Amino acid sequence: AQSVTQPDIHITVSEGASLELRCNYSYGATPYLFWYVQSPGQGLQLLLKYFSGDTLVQGIKGFEAEFKRSQSSFNLRKPSVHWSDAAEYFCAVGAPNDYKLSFGAGTTVTVRA
Amino acid sequence: KAGVTQTPRYLIKTRGQQVTLSCSPISGHRSVSWYQQTPGQGLQFLFEYFSETQRNKGNFPGRFSGRQFSNSRSEMNVSTLELGDSALYLCASSSGQGTGELFFGEGSRLTVL
Numbered sequence: 278a279q280s281v282t283q284p285d286i287h288i289t290v291s292e293g294a295s296l297e298l299r300c301n302y303s304y305g306a307t308p309y310l311f312w313y314v315q316s317p318g319q320g321l322q323l324l325l326k327y328f329s330g331d332t333l334v335q336g337i338k339g340f341e342a343e344f345k346r347s348q349s350s351f352n353l354r355k356p357s358v359h360w361s362d363a364a365e366y367f368c369a370v371g372a373p374n375d376y377k378l379s380f381g382a383g384t385t386v387t388v389r390a
Numbered sequence: 391k392a393g394v395t396q397t398p399r400y401l402i403k404t405r406g407q408q409v410t411l412s413c414s415p416i417s418g419h420r421s422v423s424w425y426q427q428t429p430g431q432g433l434q435f436l437f438e439y440f441s442e443t444q445r446n447k448g449n450f451p452g453r454f455s456g457r458q459f460s461n462s463r464s465e466m467n468v469s470t471l472e473l474g475d476s477a478l479y480l481c482a483s484s485s486g487q488g489t490g491e492l493f494f495g496e497g498s499r500l501t502v503l
Contacts, residue, residue: 311491320394320480320494367433376446377423378492380433 279304279370283381290358291389298353298384300342300368309371310351311378312342316364324366327351338362363388392417394495396481402501408469411498415462415483422464423492424456427478436479439464440486468500476502 280303290296302308309328313321325336332344342353351368365385369378395414403409415422424436435448439458456466462483468475478499482492 309490313494318496320496321482321492323491323493326491376421376438376440377435377448379435380425382432 279308279372279375279379281368281370281379281381283366283368283384285384286382287385287387289387289389292360293357296353296355296358296362296386298366298368298386300351300353300381301349302351302368302370303349304370304372306372307346309373310342310344311369311371312336312340312351312353313367313369313380314338314364315367315383321367324353358386358388360388360390362386394481394483394493396479396495396498398498399496400499400501402503403471404503405471405473407471408467409471409500410465410467411479411481411500413464413466413481413483413495415464415481416493419483419485419493420462421484421486422458422462423482423484424464424466425480425482426450427480427497428476433480436466471502473502476500 312324368381423438437447478497
């Protein structure tokens with residue numbers, strides 16, 4: 278069974294600074310990987326996904342993530358955060374034809390002025 | 391294009407009662423998944439339906455059930471409610487072709503007193 282670990286529960290970053298959120302997955306084959314963002318009281322919005330191919334994936338809102346098979350990681354990055362990026366971020370892994378995603382516990386991002 | 395619609399958004403029940411939550415997927419999507427989100431357990435997969443057939447289910451007791459109609463709308467039911475069932479219930483839709491990206495609704499927040 279697949280699983281996801283997000284080591285950081287909470288990260289505080291200054292507006293304009295760079296952001297990196299860590300995600301480690303456990304799965305025997307090449308996984309399907311996702312990053313979602315959730316604002317308070319809202320559902321989850323997909324930021325980006327990786328199925329195969331180029332290991333550096335570009336997403337919405339200026340986010341990118343890099344798939345590193347050797348490290349079983351799929352870290353999310355943004356060069357310069359905005360106050361509106363304050364939210365909870367979830368990494369998720371899926372297996373082909375499994376029809377479900379396994380989510381990490383989430384990382385809450387606080388942006389200070 | 392309308393997103394995923396969940397009703398009701400908020401509801402309060404008492405222990406022992408039952409509840410039915412509804413989800414209308416994005417037009418053209420044939421897969422509907424349900425997830426439970428709680429502060430302690432995070433996001434947990436409940437079940438997934440495609441063309442009225444359950445293709446996968448998570449590790450929840452039989453009190454949790456679901457179904458999908460021919461128009462792809464889905465309902466989930468929780469019987470004999472317990473305090474621990476208080477959660478945000480998220481519905482997600484997808485095209486259903488393998489394990490693809492999920493589009494989430496804003497959720498139904500259930501409080502059990």
